[in-house]
Amino acid sequence: MRLISRQVTKLLLLAGTIGWLSQPASAIGPEPAPLSPPVQLTVGYQKVGHLAPVILVSDELKKLGVDLAQGSTNVVGLMGVGSSPKYVIGRKGVKFDSWDDLKGKKIAIAPGSAVWFQFAATLVEKDIPYNSFEAVNIQGGGANFDQALKKGEVDGLVTWEPFESIPAMEGYGFFARGLEYGSSKAVGAELGMFMASKQAIDTKRAAIERFVWAYLKKQEELTNSPAKFADAYAQLSGMAPDIAAQASQIIKLGEVISPEQIKRQAKGFAQLGVIQKDVSDQIDAHWDGSFVEKALGK
Numbered sequence: 001m002r003l004i005s006r007q008v009t010k011l012l013l014l015a016g017t018i019g020w021l022s023q024p025a026s027a028i029g030p031e032p033a034p035l036s037p038p039v040q041l042t043v044g045y046q047k048v049g050h051l052a053p054v055i056l057v058s059d060e061l062k063k064l065g066v067d068l069a070q071g072s073t074n075v076v077g078l079m080g081v082g083s084s085p086k087y088v089i090g091r092k093g094v095k096f097d098s099w100d101d102l103k104g105k106k107i108a109i110a111p112g113s114a115v116w117f118q119f120a121a122t123l124v125e126k127d128i129p130y131n132s133f134e135a136v137n138i139q140g141g142g143a144n145f146d147q148a149l150k151k152g153e154v155d156g157l158v159t160w161e162p163f164e165s166i167p168a169m170e171g172y173g174f175f176a177r178g179l180e181y182g183s184s185k186a187v188g189a190e191l192g193m194f195m196a197s198k199q200a201i202d203t204k205r206a207a208i209e210r211f212v213w214a215y216l217k218k219q220e221e222l223t224n225s226p227a228k229f230a231d232a233y234a235q236l237s238g239m240a241p242d243i244a245a246q247a248s249q250i251i252k253l254g255e256v257i258s259p260e261q262i263k264r265q266a267k268g269f270a271q272l273g274v275i276q277k278d279v280s281d282q283i284d285a286h287w288d289g290s291f292v293e294k295a296l297g298k
Contacts, residue, residue, distance in 0.1 A: 028216045029297020032209065035065030039207035041200070053218035053253070056232060060214040066207045078196050079212065079292050080255025081219075083189035086118055086182030087175040089157040089164050091149050096156060096176035099126055102133045105155040108145050109135050119158045121268050122181035149173055162239055162247035169246055186268030190257040201288075213295040223253045259287045
């Protein structure tokens with residue numbers, strides 16, 4: 001396979017944080033045979049709740065002849081990880097019953113972020129002018145969004161977990177259920193994507209297959225045990241257990257990305273100016289679902 005163009009690479013990175021609703025992967029296939037000699041995989045990941053299964057796979061992989069290390073940033077896409085609904089977070093006492101209530105409000109956003117793409121795509125699909133409200137750019141981490149809401153500097157937030165749940169838990173904010181923006185046709189609800197270098201796929205395919213199998217096994221375990229998922233979320237993110245428990249309830253583990261969704265993203269991102277060129281016609285050449293299929297015994 002030829003090298004992925006800069007535009008396709010950027011699109012896949014964006015697709016790694018956002019996607020579409022489909023049937024999540026489940027019911028994994030038989031355990032693979034151990035590799036001999038063992039193979040080392042370098043794995044890098046962000047400490048976010050929807051990747052919680054990744055911290056539980058090391059022992060499983062050692063039995064399969066795969067050792068994990070961390071630190072690589074040279075990666076390309078493998079599979080999705082989960083989804084969740086996304087709601088504007090309103091300040092207590094502010095009316096957010098429908099999209100019409102955005103008019104004239106101050107909404108905190110992180111321009112260029114995954115949630116901003118979801119939000120902006122939804123506004124386009126609902127024919128809501130972006131200038132009908134005041135977009136307030138917030139710099140830094142999610143805690144800055146919550147502080148702005150708590151101080152009354154903004155009326156609403158477009159942010160991410162656990163910074164969506166914290167205002168609701170502490171009583172100064174709420175989920176505006178009528179303003180859901182995570183299910184647009186153009187962008188969708190995928191929360192993340194595992195990626196591997198082309199070199200690793202060519203030279204360590206068997207090890208990557210076992211990584212995917214072990215991850216999906218732990219993902220299925222956490223899906224079937226909300227308490228274990230909340231504990232893993234807290235362990236991975238460093239969040240307080242009560243916050244992790246609340247935030248984890250919103251997340252549905254299991255990939256929801258697909259080539260068709262990435263094609264819709266390509267068109268949508270080009271229209272939004274996120275990428276310079278619509279590369280939807282190049283997606284099929286850069287998608288390989290065989291790792292997940294093999295892990296599921298298909």
